[in-house]
Amino acid sequence: MRVSLFVTCLADQLWPSAAVGAVDVLRRLGCAVEFDERQTCCGQPAFNTGYRPAARALARRLIEIFEASAADAIVSPSGSCTAMVHHYDQLFDDARWRERAQGVAERTHELSSFLVHQLGVEDVGASFSGRLTWHDACHGLRDLGIRDEPRRLLRHVQGAQLVELPPPGAETCCGFGGTFSVKYPEISVAMLDEKVDAIERAGVDAVVSGDASCLMQIAGRLSRRGSTVRALHLAEVLASRP
Amino acid sequence: MTFERDARTALADGQLRGALRQATTLFGERRRAALATVPDWEGARDRARAIKDETLEHLDRYLEEFAANAERAGACVHWARDAAAACDIIGGIAERRGARTVVKSKSMASEEIHLNAALARRGIEAVETDLGEYIVQLAGETPSHIVVPAIHKTKAQIAALFADKLGIAPSDDVATLAAAARDALRRRFAEADLGISGVNFAVAETGTILILENEGNARMTTSLPHTHVALMGIEKVIPRFADLDVFLQLLPRSGTGQVLTAYQSLITGTKRRAEDEGPEELHIVLLDNGRSRMLASRVTRQALACIRCGACLNACPVYRQIGGHAYGSVYPGPIGAVLSPQLFGLARSAALPYASSLCGACRDVCPVKIDIPALLLHLRAQVVAEGVAVGKGHLRERLAFWIYATVMVRPRLFAWLMRAVRSLRIMPPLGAWTKWRDLRPLAPRSFREQWRAGLGDQRGPDA
Numbered sequence: 001m002r003v004s005l006f007v008t009c010l011a012d013q014l015w016p017s018a019a020v021g022a023v024d025v026l027r028r029l030g031c032a033v034e035f036d037e038r039q040t041c042c043g044q045p046a047f048n049t050g051y052r053p054a055a056r057a058l059a060r061r062l063i064e065i066f067e068a069s070a071a072d073a074i075v076s077p078s079g080s081c082t083a084m085v086h087h088y089d090q091l092f093d094d095a096r097w098r099e100r101a102q103g104v105a106e107r108t109h110e111l112s113s114f115l116v117h118q119l120g121v122e123d124v125g126a127s128f129s130g131r132l133t134w135h136d137a138c139h140g141l142r143d144l145g146i147r148d149e150p151r152r153l154l155r156h157v158q159g160a161q162l163v164e165l166p167p168p169g170a171e172t173c174c175g176f177g178g179t180f181s182v183k184y185p186e187i188s189v190a191m192l193d194e195k196v197d198a199i200e201r202a203g204v205d206a207v208v209s210g211d212a213s214c215l216m217q218i219a220g221r222l223s224r225r226g227s228t229v230r231a232l233h234l235a236e237v238l239a240s241r242p
Numbered sequence: 243m244t245f246e247r248d249a250r251t252a253l254a255d256g257q258l259r260g261a262l263r264q265a266t267t268l269f270g271e272r273r274r275a276a277l278a279t280v281p282d283w284e285g286a287r288d289r290a291r292a293i294k295d296e297t298l299e300h301l302d303r304y305l306e307e308f309a310a311n312a313e314r315a316g317a318c319v320h321w322a323r324d325a326a327a328a329c330d331i332i333g334g335i336a337e338r339r340g341a342r343t344v345v346k347s348k349s350m351a352s353e354e355i356h357l358n359a360a361l362a363r364r365g366i367e368a369v370e371t372d373l374g375e376y377i378v379q380l381a382g383e384t385p386s387h388i389v390v391p392a393i394h395k396t397k398a399q400i401a402a403l404f405a406d407k408l409g410i411a412p413s414d415d416v417a418t419l420a421a422a423a424r425d426a427l428r429r430r431f432a433e434a435d436l437g438i439s440g441v442n443f444a445v446a447e448t449g450t451i452l453i454l455e456n457e458g459n460a461r462m463t464t465s466l467p468h469t470h471v472a473l474m475g476i477e478k479v480i481p482r483f484a485d486l487d488v489f490l491q492l493l494p495r496s497g498t499g500q501v502l503t504a505y506q507s508l509i510t511g512t513k514r515r516a517e518d519e520g521p522e523e524l525h526i527v528l529l530d531n532g533r534s535r536m537l538a539s540r541v542t543r544q545a546l547a548c549i550r551c552g553a554c555l556n557a558c559p560v561y562r563q564i565g566g567h568a569y570g571s572v573y574p575g576p577i578g579a580v581l582s583p584q585l586f587g588l589a590r591s592a593a594l595p596y597a598s599s600l601c602g603a604c605r606d607v608c609p610v611k612i613d614i615p616a617l618l619l620h621l622r623a624q625v626v627a628e629g630v631a632v633g634k635g636h637l638r639e640r641l642a643f644w645i646y647a648t649v650m651v652r653p654r655l656f657a658w659l660m661r662a663v664r665s666l667r668i669m670p671p672l673g674a675w676t677k678w679r680d681l682r683p684l685a686p687r688s689f690r691e692q693w694r695a696g697l698g699d700q701r702g703p704d705a
Contacts (some may be wrong), residue, residue, distance in 0.1 A: 177599025
């Protein structure tokens with residue numbers, strides 16, 4: 001299968017090991033991976049802060065870039081940016097652009113969902129020694145309905161033991177929320193501290209998630225609190241070999 | 243806008259946060275247990291929303307039908323364009339009755355129009371009879387939750403308040419505290435000249451109003467005094483009596499996690515025979531106060547489907563940290579953040595649409611499937627388009643997004659700029675981040691650089 005990687009600007013610049021891991025796993029499973037270097041940001045920061053014209057311009061670009069690709073699927077190591085592409089049609093009044101947006105959205109998949117539903121794979125042949133817990137990133141969970149997919153993949157990782165987060169639980173927001181994290185940092189960190197407390201109570205070696213944004217938030221606080229728990233992207237764990 | 247300051251104050255209040263955590267967790271658990279008793283919860287949500295959508299589509303027609311049927315049953319219906327008009331109508335009724343004291347059961351609409359203060363200006367004392375509202379009134383505060391007004395208070399704080407205001411011996415026994423309130427309130431019921439209530443649902447085809455409650459105080463408010471005034475937002479109307487079925491499945495379960503509230507008062511007009519219960523005079527005040535403006539678009543209209551269950555407040559991780567008062571509006575939490583700017587003006591509440599991480603937990607629990615995140619985004623776009631200033635960083639934010647928009651449509655400029663930032667080790671001015679969190683530095687080599695340097699040439703094992 002031909003896959004075009006939708007890398008996302010955050011993974012590209014801040015968490016490239018997630019994107020490299022995704023490429024590695026996809027190739028291991030027999031996919032031919034392409035990457036179009038014209039892609040930058042999907043426009044989500046602008047859309048979520050209210051800057052619709054900027055978001056629309058970036059949406060048009062990404063739609064054109066992926067329309068030009070003959071790949072069977074567009075795959076991203078981010079639930080949040082995938083969800084943004086799935087929301088693109090809301091940005092347009094013009095019916096033609098809405099249709100084009102929907103066309104690209106239909107081909108765009110978040111990584112774990114792509115592996116489980118499109119490739120029909122749960123065991124990607126990864127090996128990782130340690131106790132892991134999963135943090136559900138909100139947009140993957142609630143906009144895309146991804147809940148079991150990453151857990152199924154992680155349960156098949158050799159040597160890894162997956163435990164659920166104690167209350168407030170895996171599904172509670174980490175407090176990132178894009179510009180929310182700097183507009184209202186105290187609220188953001190109060191939410192984050194509940195998450196980090198739960199991660200520490202879980203007694204894990206690493207917290208794993210599907211979005212570099214949540215991972216930045218969680219890792220930033222773990223390290224500030226002097227914790228030894230690592231924050232890893234799902235693709236990094238899935239790319240680990242013995 | 244004081245949201246930022248008030249949120250900070252709330253975060254520093256350990257008692258408040260403890261009370262909030264305990265109560266919202268409990269309501270969340272009870273709600274989940276109660277949902278399990280409905281065989282098709284999703285179907286019920288869809289049916290309820292469809293009924294609300296149909297009603298809002300033809301709101302004028304259903305309101306006229308409701309008013310005609312309520313008047314046929316003996317009620318007097320009043321139309322109030324805004325808060326001042328509603329206060330005048332109710333104040334006028336109270337004065338005509340020569341009322342000195344009025345008893346009130348829970349009504350968020352009355353909080354919205356600041357009715358108690360308006361009555362006080364006419365020399366009329368309004369006594370809240372819902373226990374939570376009574377606590378808040380005794381403390382000289384405002385409700386911090388639309389269903390649980392005193393959710394921000396601990397038992398110990400309430401014990402101290404009652405000892406101070408009611409002169410009882412300090413006690414942290416809930417039954418003792420409730421008995422003290424009941425005792426004080428019974429006397430106020432006996433002397434009241436007028437009863438004021440809210441409305442949960444108003445049935446167009448019969449002219450009936452339905453009030454849900456757990457303490458019996460609304461039953462007394464609407465039946466003991468000679469005159470009953472019911473205040474309702476115009477969005478409370480539903481077409482048919484049979485529609486109540488689905489809403490009664492959804493509201494108590496979503497609100498308090500109850501299968502049904504302890505009391506459901508269905509009131510159709512005034513009492514007809516001397517031995518009947520109910521008021522001799524019934525006034526129903528239909529309040530617009532900005533609601534008809536929201537009808538204009540499909541996106542904004544959906545907030546009028548709200549049945550005020552409060553589930554989104556309990557589920558919201560932001561509300562759970564800061565409580566209701568920080569929102570600076572009678573309607574706090576996620577639904578408040580979309581209602582307040584629309585009802586009371588964007589400029590006054592421009593910070594509220596941003597008081598959310600857009601996690602979507604509110605949308606998941608909403609019994610009528612209001613897409614609150616989409617509404618928050620809609621309002622944020624309006625804030626930016628109208629140039630409303632939010633906080634100090636307003637101009638800096640505009641500049642940042644201008645730069646962002648300029649760079650992100652130019653991939654080569656983007657790649658060059660990021661390389662420059664990386665090699666010159668430029669730290670972005672993100673004190674708001676770094677005060678509490680370590681900032682992840684840019685990776686030594688971006689993905690696109692690694693792709694160019696050979697990653698892109700490698701092939702998968704099967705390719």
